[in-house]
Amino acid sequence: MxxxxxxxxxxxxxxxxxxxxxxxxxxxxxxxxxxxxxxxxxxxxxxxxxxxxxxxxxxxxxxxADKAALVDALAERGSQILLSRLMPAINSDGPALARIRAAVGAYFAVIDEHPDLYRLLARRPGTDGAQASTERDKELISTTLTAVISDALCRFGLGSGGAEPWAHGVTGLVHSTGEWWLRRRSMSRTRVVEYVTALIWSAFTGILREGGIVLGPQDPVPACRVPAAGRPAGTGSPPALDPAAGPIPGGGTG
Amino acid sequence: MxxxxxxxxxxxxxxxxxxxxxxxxxxxxxxxxxxxxxxxxxxxxxxxxxxxxxxxxxxxxxxxADKAALVDALAERGSQILLSRLMPAINSDGPALARIRAAVGAYFAVIDEHPDLYRLLARRPGTDGAQASTERDKELISTTLTAVISDALCRFGLGSGGAEPWAHGVTGLVHSTGEWWLRRRSMSRTRVVEYVTALIWSAFTGILREGGIVLGPQDPVPACRVPAAGRPAGTGSPPALDPAAGPIPGGGTG
DNA sequence: AGTAACTGTTACTTCAAGTCACATACCGTC
DNA sequence: GACGGTATGTGACTTGAAGTAACAGTTACT
Known part of the structure; x- marks a missing residue:
């Protein structure tokens, strides 16, 4: 048969x-x-x-294949853990400030729970250098953030050319503060979270303000629909901050 | 004799x-x-x-004594190079925005000139882990920045409790954006510098704004006299950004 | 029974970090 | 001028972790 x-x-x-x-x-x-x-x-x-x-x-x-491959897999796992906590926070409804705070809170919660994994991935041993999968994890997060920021900027009718550098910047901001906090723990977690949130919130509203938009702590932003993966960033120019050096509306004296 | x-x-x-x-x-x-x-x-x-x-x-x-010691020495050298370009920029006279821009510009100029040194120090090989001189260089820069920020906050009559986390945050912001830019170079140096400057400027003015102070691009800030090394940060609380929500929603306990 | 895919082992090679034993040169002291 | 303290330097070693080779057993489909 x-x-x-x-x-x-x-x-x-x-x-x-x-x-x-x-x-x-x-x-x-x-x-x-x-x-x-x-x-x-x-x-x-x-x-x-x-x-x-x-x-x-x-x-x-x-x-x-080698140690780098293992570490890579760990990185992917780490990113999953992190993103699975981060994205709901970012995409939650509620005012923008609350969402930023929730996201930052989630980030610090994760690194608080997995400090060793975090430290390992922060400074890759084994991943000797340039090419091989250079930090797919941080890259993944930054890429996702790029999409989020890009989306937010578009919703306010602003150019999204800054989305990519800003995404990497904010990622690094949180990352570095996290590393410092893990090393020292010289203040409570809620406190760092609050400080970091304040900084990001300030940066965010400030960028909007350069574009003539004033956003208050309670003001909502339509929730982001995150696209599959980061578009390479749109177009636009850096805001011309300095009225002496170029156009742009009434100096920050709002 | x-x-x-x-x-x-x-x-x-x-x-x-x-x-x-x-x-x-x-x-x-x-x-x-x-x-x-x-x-x-x-x-x-x-x-x-x-x-x-x-x-x-x-x-x-x-x-x-070992490789870590050599790398440490390199790190110190790197910090010197960096700080020697950074501090004049930060301490120059002129409006705050111009000074931030000059500092960010100096940072990117340095990493543009010494990419390999930068990459080496970014992810320390050899420095195995915890104790031995964990990143004296980044620490040094953050510490210096802490002093600068702390000083600035004091001049505006604001609490300087956030100086330390913010210093590490801004350091990481610039650092990460720098790493990304070195890897990709997907935009001109002047352009990244402009974007990063915009972000930091926004964050800075936003923090001041939370304290009720409005700073325009042209407004001067008295030049900082940088003390020998960073005081461990002063006192103060995170700004209460959200008048409605009391404690923290996200992330869990502190 | 034969065999394609796995399971696993011990023992090896390789490479860079770090150490040991030993030899030489300078120059101030006696 | 001989002595000796501090440096100069070398070739050959040890150590430790990454990675490989060769070999042997198990399962279940053909």
């Missing part, structure tokens, strides 16, 4: 049996790596990861 | 002969390392540095 898979699909079922299994296995190792990070310290020896997963190095190397 | 040093100072002159020589020698190696960075790539093998200096490893190791 031929209930045999081969007869039905035309391929040897011994091949397909394992499809998708790789992904599971990789996840296992990522979990193991996370456990090593939690217990261990700042570095992440491959041997320890393998041991934590209950096997030896060569097995690990069957699923990750 | 005894023109001998020992007779005069009480110590063997064979000891003092070398005082201060170490510093010179270390400088030599730092130069060599810079040359390696320029020609080579992203990594910095000790052997290459030694070779570049015309000697072998053990000699290098007589002046630097």
């Amino acid at each position: 031929n209930g045999s898979v081969k007869a039905v699909t035309g391929t040897d079922a011994r091949r397909e049996r394992w499809d998708g299994h790789r992904a599971d296995r990789r996840r296992e190792f990522v979990e193991a790596a996370l456990r090593v990070l939690e217990s261990g310290g700042t570095d992440l020896p491959m041997e320890a990861v393998a041991a934590q997963a209950g096997v030896t190095k060569p097995v690990l190397y069957r699923y990750f | 005894n023109g001998s040093v020992k007779a005069v100072t009480g110590t063997d002159a064979r000891r003092e002969r070398w005082d201060g020589h170490r510093a010179d020698r270390r400088r030599e190696f730092v130069e060599a390392a810079l040359r390696v960075l320029e020609s080579g790539g992203t990594d910095l093998p000790m052997e290459a540095v030694a070779a570049q200096a015309g000697v072998t490893k053990p000699v290098l190791y007589r002046y630097f």
